[in-house]
Amino acid sequence: MLPFWAIAFSIxxxxxxxxDFIGLSGEAYKHGIVAANYDWIGSVPAMVLAGLxxxxxxxxxxxxxxxxxxxxxxxxxxRSFSAIxxxxxxxxxxxxMFWIAGGIISGxxxxxxxxxxxxxxxxxxxxxxxxxxxxxxxxxxxxxxxxMIGSSAILILGFIELGGWNNMVGIIQSRGAEYEHHFxxxxxxxxxxxxxxxxxxxxxxxxxxxxxxxxxQNIVQRCLGASDEWNAKAGMLGGAFLKTLVPLFIVFPxxxxxxxxxxxxxxxxxxxxxxxxxxxxxxxxxxxxAFIAALMSSIDSFLxxxxxxxxxxxxxxFIRKHAIxxxxxxxxxxxxxxxxxxxxxxxxxxxxxxxxxTYFQTLNSFIQGPLLAILLLGIFWxxxxxxxxxxxxxxxxxxxxxxFIYSEYLFSLNDPYLYIAWWSFCGAFVITILVTLVTKPPxxxxxxxxxxxxxxNDDELQKIISDKLGKSDx
Amino acid sequence: MFNFDxxxxxxxxxxxxxxxxxxxxxxxxxxxxxKSYIFKDAKNxxxxxxxxxxxxxxxxxxxxxxxxx
Numbered sequence: 001m002l003p004f005w006a007i008a009f010s011i012x013x014x015x016x017x018x019x020d021f022i023g024l025s026g027e028a029y030k031h032g033i034v035a036a037n038y039d040w041i042g043s044v045p046a047m048v049l050a051g052l053x054x055x056x057x058x059x060x061x062x063x064x065x066x067x068x069x070x071x072x073x074x075x076x077x078x079r080s081f082s083a084i085x086x087x088x089x090x091x092x093x094x095x096x097m098f099w100i101a102g103g104i105i106s107g108x109x110x111x112x113x114x115x116x117x118x119x120x121x122x123x124x125x126x127x128x129x130x131x132x133x134x135x136x137x138x139x140x141x142x143x144x145x146x147x148m149i150g151s152s153a154i155l156i157l158g159f160i161e162l163g164g165w166n167n168m169v170g171i172i173q174s175r176g177a178e179y180e181h182h183f184x185x186x187x188x189x190x191x192x193x194x195x196x197x198x199x200x201x202x203x204x205x206x207x208x209x210x211x212x213x214x215x216x217q218n219i220v221q222r223c224l225g226a227s228d229e230w231n232a233k234a235g236m237l238g239g240a241f242l243k244t245l246v247p248l249f250i251v252f253p254x255x256x257x258x259x260x261x262x263x264x265x266x267x268x269x270x271x272x273x274x275x276x277x278x279x280x281x282x283x284x285x286x287x288x289x290a291f292i293a294a295l296m297s298s299i300d301s302f303l304x305x306x307x308x309x310x311x312x313x314x315x316x317x318f319i320r321k322h323a324i325x326x327x328x329x330x331x332x333x334x335x336x337x338x339x340x341x342x343x344x345x346x347x348x349x350x351x352x353x354x355x356x357x358t359y360f361q362t363l364n365s366f367i368q369g370p371l372l373a374i375l376l377l378g379i380f381w382x383x384x385x386x387x388x389x390x391x392x393x394x395x396x397x398x399x400x401x402x403x404f405i406y407s408e409y410l411f412s413l414n415d416p417y418l419y420i421a422w423w424s425f426c427g428a429f430v431i432t433i434l435v436t437l438v439t440k441p442p443x444x445x446x447x448x449x450x451x452x453x454x455x456x457n458d459d460e461l462q463k464i465i466s467d468k469l470g471k472s473d474x
Numbered sequence: 475m476f477n478f479d480x481x482x483x484x485x486x487x488x489x490x491x492x493x494x495x496x497x498x499x500x501x502x503x504x505x506x507x508x509k510s511y512i513f514k515d516a517k518n519x520x521x522x523x524x525x526x527x528x529x530x531x532x533x534x535x536x537x538x539x540x541x542x543x
Contacts, residue, residue, distance in 0.1 A: 033543055041493055046527055048500040056514070092534050140522045185491045185543040197479040197489035205496055206509060230516035230523070244535055274541065285485055403476075419476060 001227035002451035007235025008274070010222045012242040018294045019093075021147055021250055022100050023357030026267035028254025030355070031193040032182030037200050038248035043243040046209035051236035054214045055223045057379070059232050061449045065215045066375070067313065073450045074389030076317065081393055082371065087339075089363050090306050092300055094343030096360055101295040101349040104272060104288065120296075122343045128300045128340075129333050147294065150287035153251035154274050158256035161278070171259045182255070194358060203365070204226035205432035207425045211368035215375050267358050275457025291462065297317075299343075306339045307332035322402040358415045362404065365417040369425030370396025377432050382451045387440055394426025494540050497533045504529040 002010070007107075027035040071079030100119035162168045172179050181187050189196045193310070213219055213236070226232035257270045264273060275287050311332045320327070353359035374392045377384045403410055403420045411419055475533070504526050512526065513519045521527070 036543075040536055040539060041496060044532060045496050045500045048504060048532070052525070053506060056511075110543075181541060184486075186486055186493060188486060189478065197493065198481055201492060202478070202495070205493075228516065229514055233525065234523075234528075237525055237532075240532055241528075244532070246537075288509070346524055414479045419478075423476060 002222075002225050002231070002235070003227065004231040004234035007222050007231065007237030008242055009057060011235065011239035012220065012246065014218050015239075015243075016246060016250065017298050017299075017358055019096060019356060020148075020292055021151070021236070021291070021315045022271055023267055023355060023360060024250045025254035025257070025271040026269075026355050027266045027357050028251040029258050030039050030063065030177070031195060031263065031271040032184070032193045032255065033247075033251060034181070034185055034187055034193060034200075036251045037185060037195065039246040039251075041200060041214070042204040042209045046213040046242050047204060047236050047240035047243065049210065050213040050219075051233045051240070053236050055220070055232050055236050055453055056229055058224060059226075059229050066220060069450070070374065070378070070389065071233060073386075073447070074374070074383075077388050078193060078374070078389040078393055080313060080317065081390060081402065082367075083309050085367050085397060087309055088099050089367060090309075091339050091342040092346050092349070092363055093360065094339065096345035096350050096356055097295050098130060098300075098343055098347040099300050100356060101292060101299075102266070102347065103290050104291060104295075107269070107272065108288065109296050117344060117347050124296055124299050124303070125337065125340045128303050129336050136294045139146070144291035148249050150275060150279065150283060150290070151253055151271075154253045154256065154278055155203060155248065157278050158253065158260065162256065162259050172255070177260065182258075192414070194361075194413055196413070196419060199231045199416075199422075201411070201419030202422040203420075207372060207421045208361070208364060208418070211372035215368075215371055244391050246256060269362040301309075303339060310335045355413055358417070362415070362417040362420075363449055365421040365424070366400040366404070368430035369400065369404065369421045370425075372430035373419055373425050374432055377436075378450070379452050381439055382444060382447060382453070383436055383438075384432065385436045385439040387439050391435040392428045392432030395431035396424045399427040400424035407434055452474045490540060494537055497536045497540070501529055501533040 024035050024038065067079050067082055070082060086215060098117045098120055101120045102113050105111065105116040105120065111119075157167065157439065159168070162171065167181060171180055181191070186197045186200075187193060187195050189198055223232045223235050226235055253274055254270050257264070257274050261273060261277070264270060272288075272291075275284055279287065286459045309327050315331050316323075316328065350356055350359050370393050374389045377392070380388065400420050400423075403416075403423060407416050407420070410416075412417065507526065509524070512524055516523065
């Protein structure tokens with residue numbers, strides 16, 4: 001039972017991983033302060049909405065996981081399909097982390113990149129499959145704190161080196177017209193970056209951010225671990241305060257790097273370049289060790305969740321329902337090995353994108369919009385029929401993939417993932433409504449505790465939940 | 475259509491106002507909440523625990539950031 005401040009730190013700790021430190025500082029190096037939109041308008045309004053509406057809703061309806069909710073509200077196919085797409089996305093995310101980790105090891109030791117990635121995969125694979133998760137000593141939170149200390153040191157030393165904020169702005173803007181918007185959060189629609197204001201408003205603020213703070217199991221689960229409803233809401237809103245500070249540690253170092261070291265060939269090495277060249281040797285080693293430990297920790301958490309998703313949502317549901325636990329354990333280990341291999345093979349895909357963060361957000365854009373659409377319609381519209389969920393989800397994800405494949409014909413941006421997120425959300429929303437209108441309405445009695453209006457007005461249900469929460473508090 | 479061409483006429487200042495309005499709508503939404511909803515099941519109802527004040531501060535900070543940058 002956690003107090004609100006611990007939940008707030010936990011939300012931010014789980015939200016900002018190495019991909020953010022490396023990827024977002026690289027984005028700030030290339031495109032400027034516009035990258036801070038992810039933590040400001042791309043977080044705060046969605047966190048307010050989640051804290052005031054959705055967390056209390058989840059709380060007062062008993063504890064659901066989001067995939068379980070989708071399975072109960074729609075059908076087993078929605079749950080299974082969302083499990084499959086999460087498996088694919090997480091495997092590719094592991095590939096991104098291998099790419100980053102391989103880059104750090106390769107840069108430090110001078111080994112070939114492919115060898116560094118394979119070495120990383122073997123180490124993580126061996127201790128995850130045979131040693132278990134207890135082999136990880138440092139927690140995510142400790143690693144994030146070390147990385148934040150490193151970033152704070154970069155911030156202070158960087159400003160001292162540059163002679164303050166105004167000098168830094170002057171140095172960057174004197175480099176020419178291409179840097180004129182480097183200190184603007186709002187960019188024109190014809191920008192060369194992936195962040196025109198239309199993408200920030202429609203794709204990030206209205207789709208990706210709510211999908212993350214309302215529909216992401218990792219985030220929601222942290223609030224549901226609160227001691228009471230007030231602490232659950234306060235945890236999310238407290239997290240919004242902390243998110244306001246995050247660009248100081250991630251985005252600003254990227255801008256400092258541009259002023260100090262212009263012309264870096266690979267923007268994803270921005271933060272590592274700063275760590276190596278600006279920090280004293282002792283701190284450099286500590287921060288790089290924290291980076292590698294955090295990457296390994298993120299990879300093994302991802303591996304654990306993929307093995308659970310495959311075993312519970314797919315294998316146990318469709319292949320072998322009633323087996324002994326040791327059988328499922330063995331299946332989980334094989335799943336881990338397969339996902340590791342997919343991650344290792346897919347790691348070089350990262351190089352086809354303009355940066356790790358672009359790849360990471362492109363993957364998100366394929367699924368977050370459609371999932372948000374069916375989640376919102378499922379919660380707020382009691383008429384939404386059970387078959388409509390799978391059509392909406394399949395249709396939205398297919399639309400996102402098609403838009404990505406034909407992006408050069410459809411979009412004026414080089415990396416249009418914010419636009420893809422918005423349009424795939426709209427597509428899934430419309431498809432779900434259309435299918436609902438031509439299919440049989442669901443039996444409202446079977447929707448108890450699943451629809452917002454119905455459950456808030458269901459006194460009997462509220463009493464059952466209050467009793468349950470009261471007992472669990474004791 | 476996919477590139478939001480119909481918004482071409484909106485200036486950058488107009489776009490900035492739209493983004494600030496997003497924050498303001500979060501604030502208005504919060505201010506419309508009843509105190510009983512904010513403090514549902516909470517035994518301690520001191521003023522600093524009222525989320526409406528939290529969100530007011532949060533939104534003011536964000537509006538300042540989006541006005542400056």
